[in-house]
Amino acid sequence: MSRAEPRAGQPGPPPAGDATGGRTDTGADAGVVAGPATGPAAGPVAVRAPRPGWTLGLFRSELVTVFRRRRTQALFAVLAGVPLLVGIAVRIETRNGGSLGGGGRGDGGPAFIEQVSNNGLFLTFAGLAATLPFFLPMAVGVVAGDSIAGEANAGTLRYLLVAPAGRTRLLVAKYVSVLAFCLAATLVAAVSALIVGFALFPVGDVTTLSGTSISLSAGMARALLIALLVAASLVGIGALGLFISTLTDSGIGAMATTVGLLITVQIVDSFPQLHVVQPYLFTHYWLSFADILRDPVSWTGIGKNLGLQALYAAVFGSAAWARFTSRDITA
Amino acid sequence: MAQPSTAQPPADVVIETRGLTKQYRGTLAVDGLDLRVPRGSVFGFLGPNGSGKTTTIRMLMGLIAPTAGSARVLGSPMPRAGRSVLPRVGALIEGPALYGFLSGRDNLLRYDSADPTADPRTRKARVAGALDRVGLSAAAGKRAKAYSLGMKQRLGLAAALLQPRELLVLDEPTNGLDPQGMREIRGLVRELAADGTTVFLSSHLLDEIEQVCTHAAVMARGRLITQGPVAELAAGTRGRLAVTGPDPAQAARVLAVHGVTGLTTDGQRVTGDLPADPPDLAEINAALVAAGVRVRGFGLERASLEDAFVALTGEGFDVAG
Numbered sequence: 001m002s003r004a005e006p007r008a009g010q011p012g013p014p015p016a017g018d019a020t021g022g023r024t025d026t027g028a029d030a031g032v033v034a035g036p037a038t039g040p041a042a043g044p045v046a047v048r049a050p051r052p053g054w055t056l057g058l059f060r061s062e063l064v065t066v067f068r069r070r071r072t073q074a075l076f077a078v079l080a081g082v083p084l085l086v087g088i089a090v091r092i093e094t095r096n097g098g099s100l101g102g103g104g105r106g107d108g109g110p111a112f113i114e115q116v117s118n119n120g121l122f123l124t125f126a127g128l129a130a131t132l133p134f135f136l137p138m139a140v141g142v143v144a145g146d147s148i149a150g151e152a153n154a155g156t157l158r159y160l161l162v163a164p165a166g167r168t169r170l171l172v173a174k175y176v177s178v179l180a181f182c183l184a185a186t187l188v189a190a191v192s193a194l195i196v197g198f199a200l201f202p203v204g205d206v207t208t209l210s211g212t213s214i215s216l217s218a219g220m221a222r223a224l225l226i227a228l229l230v231a232a233s234l235v236g237i238g239a240l241g242l243f244i245s246t247l248t249d250s251g252i253g254a255m256a257t258t259v260g261l262l263i264t265v266q267i268v269d270s271f272p273q274l275h276v277v278q279p280y281l282f283t284h285y286w287l288s289f290a291d292i293l294r295d296p297v298s299w300t301g302i303g304k305n306l307g308l309q310a311l312y313a314a315v316f317g318s319a320a321w322a323r324f325t326s327r328d329i330t331a
Numbered sequence: 332m333a334q335p336s337t338a339q340p341p342a343d344v345v346i347e348t349r350g351l352t353k354q355y356r357g358t359l360a361v362d363g364l365d366l367r368v369p370r371g372s373v374f375g376f377l378g379p380n381g382s383g384k385t386t387t388i389r390m391l392m393g394l395i396a397p398t399a400g401s402a403r404v405l406g407s408p409m410p411r412a413g414r415s416v417l418p419r420v421g422a423l424i425e426g427p428a429l430y431g432f433l434s435g436r437d438n439l440l441r442y443d444s445a446d447p448t449a450d451p452r453t454r455k456a457r458v459a460g461a462l463d464r465v466g467l468s469a470a471a472g473k474r475a476k477a478y479s480l481g482m483k484q485r486l487g488l489a490a491a492l493l494q495p496r497e498l499l500v501l502d503e504p505t506n507g508l509d510p511q512g513m514r515e516i517r518g519l520v521r522e523l524a525a526d527g528t529t530v531f532l533s534s535h536l537l538d539e540i541e542q543v544c545t546h547a548a549v550m551a552r553g554r555l556i557t558q559g560p561v562a563e564l565a566a567g568t569r570g571r572l573a574v575t576g577p578d579p580a581q582a583a584r585v586l587a588v589h590g591v592t593g594l595t596t597d598g599q600r601v602t603g604d605l606p607a608d609p610p611d612l613a614e615i616n617a618a619l620v621a622a623g624v625r626v627r628g629f630g631l632e633r634a635s636l637e638d639a640f641v642a643l644t645g646e647g648f649d650v651a652g
């Protein structure tokens with residue numbers, strides 16, 4: 001810290017007068033005590049030193065602010081609703097004991113959808129497979145795109161910066177809150193699917209993609225692992241959204257740009273003619289989480305996915321930092 | 332024990348800029364500003380809308396980087412020393428900005444948690460104290476979205492008062508307030524100044540500056556026109572002698588004899604400029620009485636800051652730069 005006051009070795013509780021919130025003259029007194037302006041920072045209120053735990057306070061405030069927004073709660077509701085809809089649809093389709101579409105729609109619906117009626121746990125996999133291509137990244141794009149630009153738009157950014165939150169610290173806090181949102185959003189979808197699956201369908205031992213059978217508890221452990229992998233798959237778009245968010249003062253604009261990029265990338269990823277660039281698209285290895293359900297687990301695709309996400313986080317995180325720490329805050 | 336520190340020259344000045352310049356796409360928003368704000372003053376930063384006041388404040392607070400020149404706040408260079416300077420500065424910049432979905436209290440809690448020097452243990456008490464200070468305690472639990480403009484302005488002020496500050500930078504603090512609210516804010520500013528806080532107050536309202544400020548600077552079109560103690564600025568233009576009574580024509584005649592020039596009569600009131608070597612006002616009064624002029628009011632009217640401004644810029648105050 002720049003201001004290591006020699007006599008304030010302890011974190012330095014504030015003058016007692018502080019606790020009342022009123023401005024007593026302790027502040028001014030302290031200034032005279034700190035009087036002879038030897039250092040550049042010596043001055044009336046200079047006794048206060050940065051507190052070690054304050055960064056955690058900023059993170060917590062950031063998380064609370066993100067999760068208390070109505071918009072965040074609406075996104076969670078949508079993410080919880082998708083598995084519910086899928087579950088009810090499958091239940092209605094198979095009400096008379098029939099199987100789902102009999103393989104005729106093998107690649108029509110999300111992966112794992114055929115197994116749901118036999119084992120409710122598969123609704124978790126199906127639910128994540130259904131929300132990962134669009135709903136989850138869209139939600140992350142909205143939250144990440146709004147993170148800086150939304151504050152700039154509302155003008156609150158300037159007050160956070162003169163508080164002073166510190167630009168790097170604020171950016172890190174923003175990214176941490178975006179990552180927390182990725183995890184929370186995935187868990188909302190997964191837990192909703194788990195509850196609906198257990199409520200509507202029989203559950204039991206899990207048949208892996210390799211044809212072997214594992215116990216229900218082992219299956220649930222793999223479901224948790226899959227949820228974590230899905231959350232990790234969103235790290236890249238989170239960093240991309242954060243970067244876009246530092247470019248503009250319009251929250252809506254940043255959200256729309258991020259979601260638009262997501263759609264563009266999904267389209268590019270679906271054209272076989274564009275296979276040259278596809279391995280570099282952040283969506284390309286998303287569905288590799290299904291490899292968790294092989295026996296033994298195949299890690300190649302998962303490793304590529306995680307590596308690509310880390311690369312995106314590094315590239316766009318640095319770009320966001322470079323932009324945000326040097327830009328003029330005029331909003 | 333507590334005396335205003337006057338010994339160290341650098342400690343005397345809380346804001347000092349040298350040639351501070353900001354250029355936006357070819358237009359000079361601020362042009363070579365040399366500003367000195369003495370410690371302990373209530374400093375009025377005056378200028379029409381668009382004259383570069385807010386741009387200057389943003390540079391002082393490290394939000395935007397100057398194109399040229401330098402700024403020192405509380406003795407340290409900005410924006411480089413922001414982390415040590417800004418916790419000692421409370422700021423209201425270009426109106427309040429709030430999280431509409433949070434209550435007034437939660438807004439302050441959030442801003443306070445962004446301050447690295449704020450003690451989380453006293454946070455609640457300090458927030459309650461700041462709310463009380465601006466008269467918002469009763470509405471503290473309401474969502475900020477439902478606040479009126481005046482309440483938002485008060486909440487913004489409360490955010491600046493969360494900690495004891497050495498310097499308060501208040502950009503148009505009475506915007507959106509009713510006359511009663513304006514009076515309260517002026518009272519608050521005087522109170523803070525009495526505690527030893529330097530208050531840097533920007534405004535486009537002359538009478539506001541005149542009522543509370545000890546020092547002032549005037550900006551127009553990005554340039555600093557003048558700065559100094561308010562009394563000196565106003566003294567730059569000489570006052571006018573004013574005589575009120577039922578015999579304005581006779582009064583004007585007597586005044587003209589005594590060398591008063593530029594006489595204007597407005598109903599029962601005659602005003603005029605005293606000569607460069609002014610005679611004793613008592614003599615003039617006696618002469619009026621001797622001439623049988625009935626006088627109801629007699630006195631020298633001090634030049635207002637507005638007169639000073641018009642004299643300095645040669646234009647009306649409300650012309651946007």
